[in-house]
Amino acid sequence: QVQLVASGGGLVQAGGSLRLSCAASGRAFSDTTMGWFRQAPGKEREFVAAITWNGANTQYSDSLKGRFTISRDNAKNTVYLQMNSLKPEDTAVYYCAAGSTRYRGPHDYWAQGTQVTVSS
Secondary structure: OOEEEEEOOEEEEOOOOEEEEEEEEOOOOOOOEEEEEEEOOOOOOEEEEEEOOOOOOEEEOOOOEOOEEEEEEOOOOEEEEEEOOOOHHHOEEEEEEEEEOOOOOOOOEEOOOEEEEEEO
8 A cells, every 4th residue: 555644744933944754655656756735724735846756856836945945765765845944824734745757746646744834
């Protein structure tokens, strides 16, 4: 059974940092793009960042570039999202996804989401 488990969310003050992790099991994703998306209350899910299978290329939402960094460790079948200089508007449930060859999907596999809350 293929499973993605996202973790690392929590409550942080504005200006703080969090590092999200997404561990995959059941199959290796070393041949696919992996990405992060987020959904704030009352809003549609939006793309955050993605990374190609070998980590050589990344893409970010224009509004997040410079504050967030995506990385992956294929040996651990894990993708990370380092989030710095967090703002209250970054509050959302963050989801990782995998399985597509495209940055923004469509992805075949999704994690359950991890809540990030940024207080002002």
